[in-house]
Amino acid sequence: xxxxxxxxxxxxxxxxxxxxxxxxxxxxxxxxxxxxxxxxxxxxxxxxxxxxxxxxxxxxxxxxxxxxxxxxxxxxxxxxxxxxxxxxxxxxxxxxxxxxxxxxxxxxxxxxxxxxxxxxxxxxxxxxxxxxxxxxxxxxxxx
Amino acid sequence: xxxxxxxxxxxxxxxxxxxxxxxxxxxxxxxxxxxxxxxxxxxxxxxxxxxxxxxxxxxxxxxxxxxxxxxxxxxxxxxxxxxxxxxxxxxxxxxxxxxxxxxxxxxxxxxxxxxxxxxxxxxxxxxxxxxxxxxxxxxxxxxxxxxxxxxxxxxxxxxxxxxxxxxxxxxxxxxxxxxxxxxxxxxxxxxxxxxxxxxxxxxxxxxxxxxxxxxxxxxxxxxxxxxxxxxxxxxxxxxxxxxxxxxxxxxxxxxxxxxxxxxxxxxxxxxxxxxxxxxxxxxxxxxxxxxxxxxxxxxxxxxxxxxxxxxxxxxxxxxxxxxxxxxxxxxxxxxxxxxxxxx
Numbered sequence: 001x002x003x004x005x006x007x008x009x010x011x012x013x014x015x016x017x018x019x020x021x022x023x024x025x026x027x028x029x030x031x032x033x034x035x036x037x038x039x040x041x042x043x044x045x046x047x048x049x050x051x052x053x054x055x056x057x058x059x060x061x062x063x064x065x066x067x068x069x070x071x072x073x074x075x076x077x078x079x080x081x082x083x084x085x086x087x088x089x090x091x092x093x094x095x096x097x098x099x100x101x102x103x104x105x106x107x108x109x110x111x112x113x114x115x116x117x118x119x120x121x122x123x124x125x126x127x128x129x130x131x132x133x134x135x136x137x138x139x140x141x142x143x
Numbered sequence: 144x145x146x147x148x149x150x151x152x153x154x155x156x157x158x159x160x161x162x163x164x165x166x167x168x169x170x171x172x173x174x175x176x177x178x179x180x181x182x183x184x185x186x187x188x189x190x191x192x193x194x195x196x197x198x199x200x201x202x203x204x205x206x207x208x209x210x211x212x213x214x215x216x217x218x219x220x221x222x223x224x225x226x227x228x229x230x231x232x233x234x235x236x237x238x239x240x241x242x243x244x245x246x247x248x249x250x251x252x253x254x255x256x257x258x259x260x261x262x263x264x265x266x267x268x269x270x271x272x273x274x275x276x277x278x279x280x281x282x283x284x285x286x287x288x289x290x291x292x293x294x295x296x297x298x299x300x301x302x303x304x305x306x307x308x309x310x311x312x313x314x315x316x317x318x319x320x321x322x323x324x325x326x327x328x329x330x331x332x333x334x335x336x337x338x339x340x341x342x343x344x345x346x347x348x349x350x351x352x353x354x355x356x357x358x359x360x361x362x363x364x365x366x367x368x369x370x371x372x373x374x375x376x377x378x379x380x381x382x383x384x385x386x387x388x389x390x391x392x393x394x395x396x397x398x399x400x401x402x403x404x405x406x407x408x409x410x411x412x413x414x415x416x417x418x419x420x421x422x423x424x425x426x427x428x429x430x431x432x433x434x435x436x437x438x439x440x441x442x443x444x445x446x447x448x449x450x451x452x453x454x455x456x457x458x459x460x461x462x463x464x465x466x467x468x469x470x471x472x473x474x475x476x477x478x479x480x481x482x483x484x485x486x
Contacts, residue, residue, distance in 0.1 A: 025292060029340050055202070055234050055257070129259065130233045133293055133341040 028132040031097065035125050038089040041082035042075050042117050049114035050074055052123045053107075060105035061131075065098045067109035068124045075117055098131075171197075171238050171254050174346065177265040177288055181225040181258070185240050185251050188217030193244035195251070197223045202235040202255075232259040259342040264288040267296065267333040270354035280320040280356060284333050291316065293341035297334055299350070302327035302357070314338075328357035 050071040053064035072093050077086035115123075173183040185195060197210040210223035236258050240251040265287035273281045286294055296313045300320070304327055311318065323329070332350045395401050423430040428438060 032340050126233065126257075129339075129341055129343075133232075133259070133290060 024135050025132055027097070028128050028135065031093065032125060032128040032132065034089050034092050035121055035128065037085065038072075038075075038093070039118065039121050041077055041086045041089070042121065043078040044116055044118050047076060047117060048074055049116060050120045051109050051112045052115040052120045053109070053112045053127070054123055056107075056127070057105070059101075059103040060107060061127075062098050062101050062103070063105040063107070063109065064127060067112065068120075068127065069094055069097070070109065071120055170252050171240055173236075173238070173254075173256060173258070173261050175230060175258055175262045178230075178262065178290075179227055181230050181261075182214065182222050183225070183238060184214065184222030186221055188219050188221060191219045191221060193219075193242035193249055195220050195240050195242040195249070198239045199223075200237050201231055202237065207239075230258060233257065259337075260344045261346065262337050262342055262344060263346040264294060264335045264337065264348045266349040267335055267351040270331065270333060270351055272331070272354055272356050275319075278321075278323050278325075280323045280329075282318040282320065282331055282333075282354070283316055284351065285316070286335055288335065290341065293337055294335045295338040297336075297347075299332040299334075300329060302329050323356070326358055328355065330355055 051067055052071070053060070053067050056064035072090055075086075075090070077083050171183050171185045173181055175181045183197065183199075185191075185197075197213075198207050199210070200207045210225075211229075212224040212226075213220045214222035214224055234257070236256045237253065238256070239253045242249045267284040267286050270282065270284045273283070275281050282298065284296075288294060296316075296318075298311045298313055298318045299308050300311075301308045302324070318333075320329075331354050334350050335348045336346065337344050395405065419425065419427065419430045
């Protein structure tokens with residue numbers, strides 16, 4: 001009886017792990033949606049300009065991602081009513097997205113041109129597009 | 144006098160610019176077809192006169208390269224074809240097209256593009272319809288585009304009874320049609336586009352080859368066939384039956400054996416009696432040939448008087464007569480009055 005219970009628990013947990021772990025494509029898709037949400041609530045006028053990586057090379061993806069994630073911190077909500085959404089989206093985008101590939105990138109974050117928040121977020125979306133398109137060769141579940 | 148002259152200058156300048164613009168092509172249009180190859184075109188054979196050359200480069204990357212494979216129309220270069228190895232996405236792509244003609248340099252405005260936003264996928268193929276339970280149809284298809292997760296689709300459908308097309312956006316490869324009417328005949332088309340997760344484009348693919356579903360009896364084609372059937376029934380069959388009737392009538396008249404069935408010969412023996420009625424005037428005895436003396440012998444040689452007898456109605460007596468009731472009188476007896484008429 002006990003062995004049966006343990007076996008069922010193990011089976012249940014393993015199936016949970018399989019369904020719970022999203023494929024990378026799903027992650028990038030969710031992040032792209034989150035960035036779109038952030039575009040609606042971010043303040044664009046009279047704010048600090050941010051270093052915006054534009055079309056980073058394949059070896060510089062991690063550096064560019066770190067640059068974007070650091071720049072997110074300097075964004076501000078456009079009014080007090082959207083504060084909750086703003087905070088939630090920023091929190092999601094601050095989580096680690098790419099692993100450190102260890103490759104040396106020639107351009108640092110400061111070398112990129114400074115742009116306004118909307119353009120910054122558009123470039124961030126473009127990076128997500130690149131990641132999603134290139135990684136999703138396996139079947140992505142859950143449309 | 145100077146003022147009109149001064150106002151003329153900007154007008155002439157504007158005119159000159161517009162003339163120049165009318166002669167030079169609008170710009171270079173590039174499309175990546177299904178991630179297989181790309182074409183960049185700058186005009187058509189009718190409008191271009193000079194032979195243009197295309198040069199391209201990617202930002203911070205390659206040196207400037209001339210097009211390896213030009214597209215020709217009416218002996219003039221109108222575009223360039225790039226193979227898969229020459230296409231790099233998520234990198235600014237610059238194009239520069241120029242030509243020299245009669246000592247002048249003609250230039251088409253230089254563009255900077257990002258090729259992931261110019262992808263046109265191939266049209267969906269292998270459209271299949273499956274009949275699910277409870278009046279539900281499921282339409283599936285496959286796309287020649289390599290990254291299926293990058294596509295969004297639109298299904299266009301209508302039945303033979305509808306006047307306009309219904310459009311439905313679909314994210315995956317399956318479209319469920321909730322309530323199908325088995326009496327109707329449906330047509331489905333599908334086309335695809337790169338979705339927002341892989342690029343920012345408005346380029347839709349071509350519509351797929353259509354797929355059909357439903358009862359053929361009520362489709363337009365079948366209606367025409369039914370009309371044909373109707374004409375056959377109303378024209379062909381009456382004509383055929385009339386012809387048959389005609390043949391039968393002719394047969395009837397010509398062939399006595401057939402005629403006799405309808406009009407049987409009623410024997411008319413009056414011919415045998417022509418003698419009796421015409422020659423002998425109805426005298427049967429004469430015709431038969433009875434000898435004259437036998438005929439004479441039947442005639443009588445005496446005469447008989449005919450005695451007419453009749454009875455008159457009853458008339459009651461007016462007065463009591465003296466005659467005894469039992470004795471009849473000669474003229475007043477009983478109810479009847481006898482009359483006696485001698486011959």
